[in-house]
Amino acid sequence: MKRAVLGIAIVLLSTAPGLAQQVKLIGEFRSWSAYSATEQTGPVCFALTQPTEITPQPDGYTAAYLYLTHRPTLGVRNELNLVAGYTFAADTPATVTVSGQTFELFTAKDAAWLLNPSQNDALASALRAGSEVVIEGTSDKGIKIAETFSLSGATAASRAL
Numbered sequence: 001m002k003r004a005v006l007g008i009a010i011v012l013l014s015t016a017p018g019l020a021q022q023v024k025l026i027g028e029f030r031s032w033s034a035y036s037a038t039e040q041t042g043p044v045c046f047a048l049t050q051p052t053e054i055t056p057q058p059d060g061y062t063a064a065y066l067y068l069t070h071r072p073t074l075g076v077r078n079e080l081n082l083v084a085g086y087t088f089a090a091d092t093p094a095t096v097t098v099s100g101q102t103f104e105l106f107t108a109k110d111a112a113w114l115l116n117p118s119q120n121d122a123l124a125s126a127l128r129a130g131s132e133v134v135i136e137g138t139s140d141k142g143i144k145i146a147e148t149f150s151l152s153g154a155t156a157a158s159r160a161l
Contacts, residue, residue: 030153034160042073047157053148078124082112087140094137099130
């Protein structure tokens with residue numbers, strides 16, 4: 001599975017603006033893996049995991065990934081990004097709940113990011129303190145979907161970045 005995750009990471013970075021030149025596995029930490037890469041804008045490091053549960057699994061579901069990213073050259077730290085594996089309903093927010101705290105996400109196509117980037121560090125701290133994170137969104141077919149991710153290894157992976 002880790003090779004598949006690395007393959008997906010390479011594809012995602014190479015299709016993003018600022019094409020990745022090289023993706024390197026930093027380490028595997030239980031449910032999470034940490035990577036480093038170089039984009040045109042500079043270095044990028046990210047930790048990622050896949051969901052342990054999707055309820056209900058929508059028709060046409062593809063792979064989902066939860067990322068925590070650092071882009072030091074751009075001053076970006078602890079940026080949460082979800083690739084949901086399904087298309088969100090247009091103009092519909094999603095939520096991330098961890099350690100008793102809920103944060104709002106904005107969505108676009110099959111991806112979601114923290115609505116208020118000033119909450120990046122608070123969310124990252126909650127992730128390090130929690131045991132699982134649940135992201136709830138509404139599909140383009142109007143179905144509410146919950147994706148659960150294990151946080152086992154998240155602290156070690158984020159420290160490796």
